[in-house]
Every structure is written in C-alpha cells, then in structure tokens.
Amino acid sequence: MATDAPQGTLLNAPARTARSVVFILLASSLAVKAGGFAWDFLPYYVASGTGHGTAAAGAALTVFGVGWCLGQAGSGWLTDRLGQRTALTVLMLLSAAACFALATARSLPALLTVSLFLGMTMEAHRPAVSSAINDAIHSDAGRTRAQAMLYWSANVGIAACGGIGGYIAHHHGYRGLFIVNGLVCLGFVLVARRVLAAGPPSAEHATHTYRQVLADPALRWIGLAAVFAMVCAWGLVSVLPLLMTADGLPPTAFGTAMVANTISVLILTPPMMRVLVGRGEQLKYPLAPILAAGSALLGLGITVAALQHTTMGYSIAAVILVPGEICYSVAIGAFISTAAPKGATGHYQAVISSAGAIASLPPLGIALALNAGGRPLVAAILATCALIAVLACRPLARALHTARRPDQAQTLSLAQQETP
Template sequence: MPAAVRLRTAARETVGGLPGPFWWLWTSTLVNRLGGFVVTFLALYLTADRGYSPAYAGLVASLFGLGSAVAAVGGGVLTDRWGRRPTLLAAQLGTAVSTAVLGFCDGRVTIAVTAFAVGLASNASRPAVSAIIADIVPAEHRVRAYSLNYWAINIGFGVSAAVAGLIAAHGYLALFLLDAASTLACAVVVFVRIPETRPERAAAAAAGAAPAEPRAGLGTVFRDTRFMALVAVNLLLAVVVQQGSTTLAVDMGREGISATRYGLVIGLNGLLIVLLQLPVTRLMAGRGRTGLLVVSSLLTGWGFGLTALAGGSAGFYALTVAVWTVGEIMAAPTMMGLVAELSPARARGRYQGVYSLSWSLASFVGPAAGGFLLEHAGGRVVWGGCAAFGTAAAVAFLWLGRRPAPAAAAEGRPVGAAELSRS
C-alpha cells in the first residue's frame, strides 16, 4: 500500500467519525490552552519576579488547587442541574476576569485570595467539557475523543510554555492579560457553536415533555466503591504530576536555570504529547487497561524520581520530562475513557466532577507539600517521594485489575462497563 494511502487511512482512523460539536469544543480547548500561561509560570513569577519564598509560592499554588477542588464538585453538580453549556460559559468568563485581576494584585493576602478565585473559576469547566464529550461521542470512540482533546490541550500548552518564557523575560503582566484574552475567546466559541447536550433534556424535548431533574446525587458517586478506589489511586499520581508545574520550576530556578530555559524544558512535555499522543493511542488500542495503567504509573513516578539526579543540567531535566510525559500520554485517555464508561448518563457531571476532584486535591496538597519539602528537606526527598507514589499507584492498579467487577446490572451500567482490565 502506498505511503500516501496509508497516511490517509491512519488519519481517517484517528480523526474520522466524530461529530461536529466535538470539533468546536476541541477548537475552544486549543484556543484556551494557547494562552494558558499563568498556572505554568505562577510559582516562578512569585519567587523569581516578586521575591517570595518557595513555601509561599507553594501555598498560593495550593490555594489555587483548593479553589479547583471546590469547583470540581460544584461544577459537576451544576453541569447536571444547570446544564453543560451555561456552566462552561460561566466558568470561562469567571476565569478570564479573575486571571486579569491576578496580574495586577499586590500583597500576600490579595494574591493568595485571587489565586483561589482563579482556581475556582477555571476548574468548574472541566466536568462540563468531559460530560459534553461523553454525551455526543459514541462509547466506542470516546477514548479516541478524549485523546484528541488532550492532544489539543498539549498543543496549546507546548506552544504557550515556550512562548511565555520569552514574554516573561520582558515582564509578567502580559502573561496574565493574554491568558485572560484567550479564555474569553474560548467562551465566544462555546457561545456561538456548542449546543446544550444533557441527555435527559434532549430526550424530554423530543418527547415534548419537561426535562426531569437527575435522580442521582453526590451520595451515589461516593458510594460507588470501585469508582472511588480509582479516584484515590489517581490522586496519588496527580500529586506527582503537580510537581511538574510548581516544585520543578522552583527547583530549576534554585539551580540557576532561567525562566526561558525552564519554559523550553517544560514545553517539551506538550511537544512530546503533540507528537506522540495519537500514535501511542493507536498502539494502545486493544490492550488491557490494567497493564496500561501500571506501566504509565511507573513511568510517571520514576520519571519525576530521576529529577534528583539532574543537578544544574537543563538537558537532564528535559530527559526526565520525556520519561514522565510518556506515562502521562498512556494514562490520560485510558482514565478518561474509563471514567466516562463508569458514569451513568444522568450523573455524568457529578462523576466527572468527583474524578476532577482528585486532580484538584492534588493541586492543593501537591504544591504545598512539594514546596515545603524542597525548602526544608531538599530535592532528593521530593523526587524520591514521587518515585514511591508512582510505584504505590502501579501496585494499586494491579490489585484493582485483579478484583472481580461488581454486578453491572445492579449498578445500572452496561455489562462489562466496570471491568478495569477490559481492553
């Protein structure tokens, strides 16, 4: 088969068969992340530009994470009750305003409170985006759809991280304003092109009846022990991954590496995901989830663990980023597809919100713990802890994969949906 034909076939298998609204959502995600400068450079901004301590930078990042944790659950509930589209619009408009305000803040308390507000607004959109994808994409294509959305996130992240380092060299205020502008543009795309997708509302409209409120509350999610076990294990990995945008920046700064070089090193994460996400997703097709999650956990934990050996070498830091990025590429679509499969349609927002809560709690706990340990115990303790967490997550995934799945019919899910080890 000629190379051109093989390329067209691969392209159809990768991006074909997905509905139009998904691609508008993909576009809005890309636009937003192209201007997503602030979170990546917040710790470096506070320490290198404003002169605050690593512990304070970790505290601010933790407050951002606390706001994200509150928004994860609240955004999930609003996504089911209020609707996907209005929740997404409100979150994006709130993020644009609070990010711009943060750029003008001065004083420890004001910066900390505003960072909490940014986290609160920005993370409220995550359950809505995930629920929209689950609503509009057939089950057999969801892993691919989540992979493509994650790809868009990292195209934007890779470009913004590299460019932001150059902009930051001439002043940080522009980073905050450009981030706010890109989020506002994202809200415009959502307002113009993305419809409401709540399944029960669409079904009620087709039948000419008033839409019924969801019957599942947060208690339903928290009583789902298998799902909550996955959330707990993901929390371990999320704490590790959070070190990449907070503790790693401070560690590299203490080693004398400039903001520009840090931007290029951390931008490698996004670049590798752009290059490898789709081909790796194709290679993952048909493979058991347990094996994928075990390998990804080890790569993530031990990739960060290698940072202890980097010293002042930007090249070695880049090598460690490459290792944990491969783990991230494997884990993200696998977990997102599994969460969507485990979520009843009437409670997708709540399930996605609780899953997002694990990342938000990690955003709260991870930076504070990382900053404290880096300041008081040194980098080797931080990065050794990352390796230990990754290993613990791998063991936990292996244990969960060997447990018999609960009766799917009793939980109102399709047969096989709760099987972690399913391909």
C-alpha cells in the same frame, strides 16, 4: 471516531455535526490550556515577579489546589444540573475575571486570594466538555479516543503555554500574559454560546448527586490512583518550577523543558493511541494495566527530574514523563467513557479532576522537603506516590471486573431511592 449525534442533540445548529462540535470543543480546550499563563506562571510570578520568594510560591500553589478541589465539585454539578452551555459560560467568565485580577495583584494576601479563585476555575471546562463528548459519540472506543484527546489537548496546551510564555515573560514580564489568558477564556465563552444548545439538560441529568456516584467503588479506586499519579504528572508545572528556581535557572529554562515535552507529546501520541485504543469500536485492552503503567512512567520521569540541576537534565525528564501522560490520559478517558452512567458524566469527570486538584496541593510540602532533605528526599516522596498509584490499580481492576455500566446505573437508581 464514531460521532453520531444522539436524540436530544447537543448541537446549537441543525447543520452542525456532532463531529464538528467535538473537534471545536477539543480545539478550544487546547487553546485555553495554551493560553493558561496565569495558571502555569503563578509560582514564578509570586516567587520572582513580585519578590515574595519560593515559600510564598509554594503557599500560592497550595491555595490554588484548594480552590481547584472546590471548583471541580461546582463545575460537575453545574454541568449535570444546568447544562453544558450554561456551565461553560458561567465558569469561563469567572476564570477570565480571576486572570485579570492576577494582573493587578501585588501583595501576598491579594495573590493568595486570587490564587484560590484561579484554582476554582482551573479545570472549569473539563466536566462540560467530557459530558458533551459522551453525548455526541456512541461507541466505547470512540468516546475513549475523544476523552483521551481532551487530556492530550490539555498536555499539549500546558506544554505550549510554558514554552511560549517562558520566553515572553523573560523579555516582557508577566502581566500581559495574564491579560491574554483572560481574553482566551472569554473566547471559550463565545464558542460555548455558538456550538452548544441552550437550556437545561433533561430531567435524567438532574438526578445524580456526589453521594450517589461515590457509591461506585471503581470511581473511588481510580480517584485514589489518580491523586498519586497526578502528584507526579502535576510536578511538570509545579515541582519543576520550584526546583529550577532553587537552581537559579531563568523562565527560559522552564520554557525549554516544556517545549521538549510538547514535541514528545506530538510525536508519541498517535502511535501510542493506536496501540492502546485501536481503530475499532471496542477497547483493545483493560484500562487498569494501562493506568498502572502510566503511573509508573510518571513516577520515573518526575523522580529523574528531582535529581537534575541543568536545563538539559530537566528537559530529558520532561520527555520521560510523556509516555506516562499518554497512558494516564487513555486510561482515564476509557473510564469516563465506559463507567459513567448517563446523566452523571459531569460528576464523574469532576471527581477525577478533583483527584488532580488534590495532587496539586503538595508543592508547599515539596518546597519544605527540598529545604529539609534536599533532592534525594524529594525524589523519594515522588517515587512513593507513583508506587501507591500503581498498587491502587489492582483493586480498581477487581471493581471494574465485577461492575458493568448497567449495574452501575442500577446502583445509582437504588441509591437515589434510598436517599432521603
């Protein structure tokens, strides 16, 4: 990928190349997700680790999702207003504190409070890392590959977290996992302080508001598609634990399914990236059809999962999800790379990540649907979500066709002039 540093470099040391910064940030993002035991095992800890049951776990995940929505808005604002280094430092320190607090929480009110703060820091790093990628790489295809790798690192990290953490939790309990999670977050703080430049961004980066960026119809349509597609994708770490707990399966079963997902991601990502993005400087295909295909595959995988009762069945469903995850990652990466005006990458990434946060809210509804209508009702709800995501890709394609990046920058400038 092309990784020439632009003027006003993001690097902390002149000898450090833009390529090395991008790879360090991607590796750190993977490490944070792989060590994200507090996020992945929150439902198991609330349901069985503290004995509050499945309904309480669903409530904790719902509160977690509310915090995620709030946290993304704040992280995008911090990134574009105060700079990538400051945003990562502040937010990852808060994330570490939330992880340490979870290790001591036992009562349901305390668990729900901690779940809110965990959600607020769940994707705290992503707007800053996305902004750093867009600053470091010039070509559309190069940025898309790097942005897609950011989502790939998240998928691999989450799956590895489930695989490793499931076995550790089964034999040694949960609290040690949460402490490790906090230490990993502190490690990311040190990385940010080491590789990113200090100080606020340029004045251009401080001009955009959420009101202005949401004037972009393409952002609104891709946000809608992302909400419903991510209901299916998020099901891997939220719906699956609820279903497996209802089947009486231990955490090791969840770990097995996540290992199957991880291996499939590692095998399928390189060839699918070559097909969908290519090796050149320009994108090979429009992003809307890729997003539609990914949404359909995500819906298929999680619908299959809803009808399973065995570790093998859940593992197969986790594998079916993988091509959808990759298509989704490429499409979202292409959008962030080509549609976000300069100085608004943090806001754009925060809106997309907030869509994922909204998608994390349904677990309580899924738990209620499981009790009320059983597996067929859960499967129908998830399939409907995938269908809505696919349908939203058509107006998204129209919006992208009629608006190019210069037009969007002009729109934002005009909106800024009109804002009192």
